[in-house]
Amino acid sequence: MAGPRNEQGRGGGAAAADAVRAVVGPVVHTAGLWLEDVQVSRAGARSVVRVTVDLPEDEVGALGSDALDEVSRAVSAALDADDVVPGAYTLEVSTPGTSRPLTQLRHFKRARTRLVSLRLADGRTLEARLLDVLEAGTEGAEDGAVLVLDGGARVPVADVRKGRVEVELKRLDDLDDTQDTDETGDEGDDVGADAADDAEDADDAGPARTQEG
Template sequence: MTTADGIRPTLHEALDASGLVLEDVVVTPAGRRRVVKVLVDRALDGPDTVTEPSPPLTLDEVADATRLVSDALDASAEMGEQPYTLEVSSPGVGRPLTEPRHFRRNVGRLVSARHEGQDVTGRVTSASGTEVTLAVAATRSTPARTVTLPYAGLERAAVQVEFARPDESKDS
C-alpha cells in the first residue's frame, strides 16, 4: 500500500466531524522530505438536487482543516520518521469534475463537458445524484437551450475560467 493510500483512512476520520470531505491526497518525495498535498472541500448536506451556488471554503476553514490533518498525521504511525511538508487546500478550478458532488458544488459556474461524444458548454443550473442540467447560451446556429446530462454518459467535464462573469443581480 502506498503512503497516500495508507493515510487516507486517517484523514477521512480526522475530517469526519468538521463538515469537510477529503477530495484527494498525494504524497511525493522532495529530497529528504516528502510533500503531502491534501485537498479538502465542504460537505454538501441537504437535498439531493442542488440549484443554488455554494460558498467556497474560507481561509479559516482551510486553516482548521490543516490543524486537523496535521494532528491526525502526527498521531499516526503511517508517515514514519521521515520529515514531511503538509499542504492543505481546496480543489482548484482546473480540477476535473468526476463525481456528482463536484457538479453539485459548482452550481452557477460555466462548465465544459463531453457527453457521449458531444461537446457542450453551459452554466450549471442544477445537479443531482444522477444528472446535471446546463443552461447553454445561444449561438449563431442554435438557440439558447437547457440540456440535462446523465453522469453515466459523461466522458469529461471541467469548470471554465471566467474573467468577466455575467452580472447576476441586475437592479433597475
C-alpha cells in the first residue's frame, strides 16, 4: 500500500496532499481532533508538508499547545513510517487560527462565543457575538441551519455570503494558542536516532519545533 501513495507523493500538489491525508487522517482522528487541511508544496530541494488540525465542532475554545505538540509527534512518526513523502521534507502542524474564513457549518460551530462579522446576501454586514448554531431540522431551524447572535438576532446560514472571526484584545491569549505551529524537518527513512534526539531537545524549548534533515 505504501508504493502507490509514494508515487502520488512524487507528483506534488493535490495528489501528494491526498496521499499525506490518507496517512495522517487516522492519526489525527485517534488524537480526538479534526483534520482541517493538508497541503504539500516544494521549497527548493525540500518538500513542505502543512497539516492543519482543529478541535471537534462540538467543542468551544482553542486547541492547547500541549495537544498540538502531541499530535505533531504522532503525525511525524506516521509519515516517517509510511515514507509517503520522498526525500527531505519539513512538516508544519498548526491550527486554523482566527484568520480562517467561516465557510462551513462546522466553522460556525467552532466560532461559538466569538465575535463574528457576517456579510449577508442582502448587502448588510452584521458584527455580533455568535452564541449558538441551530442544526437544520431542529426547532427554530426547520428550513436550514441558523446562527443565534447576541441581542436575539437569528441569521440563516444560507444568507451568509462571507463570515470571519473578529480579533478581540481580551482574547489575545486565545489567539496565540490558535496560531501555535509545530515545525519538523525530516528525510523520511533516512532520519536516525540522533535526529530524533535533536527533535526531543527542541521540544523542550517550546511549542515550535524545527529539525533539519
